[in-house]
Amino acid sequence: MESGLYVVATPIGNLGDISRRALDVLAAADLVAAEDTRTTRHLLAKFNIDNQVLAYHDHSDARAAQRILDCVAGGGVVALVSDAGTPLISDPGYRLVRELQDAGQAVFPIPGPCAAVAALSASGLPTDRFLFEGFLPGKSAARQARLAALAQRPETLVFYEAPHRVLECLDDMTAAFGADREALLAREITKAFETLRRAPLADLQAFVAADGNQQRGEIVLVVAGQRQRAETIDDDSARLLRRLAEELPPKRAAAVVADLTGLRKKQLYDYLLQQG
Numbered sequence: 001m002e003s004g005l006y007v008v009a010t011p012i013g014n015l016g017d018i019s020r021r022a023l024d025v026l027a028a029a030d031l032v033a034a035e036d037t038r039t040t041r042h043l044l045a046k047f048n049i050d051n052q053v054l055a056y057h058d059h060s061d062a063r064a065a066q067r068i069l070d071c072v073a074g075g076g077v078v079a080l081v082s083d084a085g086t087p088l089i090s091d092p093g094y095r096l097v098r099e100l101q102d103a104g105q106a107v108f109p110i111p112g113p114c115a116a117v118a119a120l121s122a123s124g125l126p127t128d129r130f131l132f133e134g135f136l137p138g139k140s141a142a143r144q145a146r147l148a149a150l151a152q153r154p155e156t157l158v159f160y161e162a163p164h165r166v167l168e169c170l171d172d173m174t175a176a177f178g179a180d181r182e183a184l185l186a187r188e189i190t191k192a193f194e195t196l197r198r199a200p201l202a203d204l205q206a207f208v209a210a211d212g213n214q215q216r217g218e219i220v221l222v223v224a225g226q227r228q229r230a231e232t233i234d235d236d237s238a239r240l241l242r243r244l245a246e247e248l249p250p251k252r253a254a255a256v257v258a259d260l261t262g263l264r265k266k267q268l269y270d271y272l273l274q275q276g
């Protein structure tokens, strides 16, 4: 195996999701650098791997990083793992990866489970563009400010959330994004009590509020982006608008068509004025 740092994804629940390559690297590595040594020893034991595990997180003292650098510089293989999922995704490792690359050493990804991608893949929400937000601030004023800043983003939004805050968070999302914005609650993905539920935010909030079990375990929230309004008025909308304007004041007709089509009310109103 080529010398370097191997960034190894591990299961987020179901151990069957470990890849063959991940197991090969974890078994062959000279050193396994882990966010939490106990969690990783436990994982390795499940696969009968008995290897040297070193604690590493982004606030580790320089000695841990140096040991990893020395090992790789000496032609060795280091596997970096987090407690679950893909390292560096709301998990430690960023500084280490940079340090190794800056020192001219190779860094290899060993891809696998990631809660954000798993939730997105089964969300039923658009995935062509998404924005990974990770954890929102814990304090409500800061969280509300962050959500307000995201309210107009067109991309699907992906959040990690702690179970004891999920209800507050859904309250704040409903206020910031509107009760009708679609969202997915993805809870305990790949585990025994896996829940995937897509609904408008207000309904999702009511669902979680009514069932204490939904406020337990690990949670990803995926929220639809702000719907983009079409720029041009298509023929059908224009015909509908003109017909309605025969029965209703122009502002009212524009509001109804805006509601039905997602077109901007002002644009529709201006169109009616232009028609005379």
Ligand code: SAM
Binding pocket: 012, 013, 082, 084, 085, 086, 087, 088, 089, 090, 091, 113, 114, 115, 116, 159, 160, 161, 162, 186, 187, 188, 189, 190, 191, 218, 219, 220
């Ligand atoms: N690096 C990990 C990954 O690739 O998904 C994420 C680590 S982050 C510290 C932990 C958060 O990921 C949890 O609080 C939860 O939001 C999400 N998460 C992890 N496992 C999950 C699961 N099985 N189901 C739902 N969310 C999960």
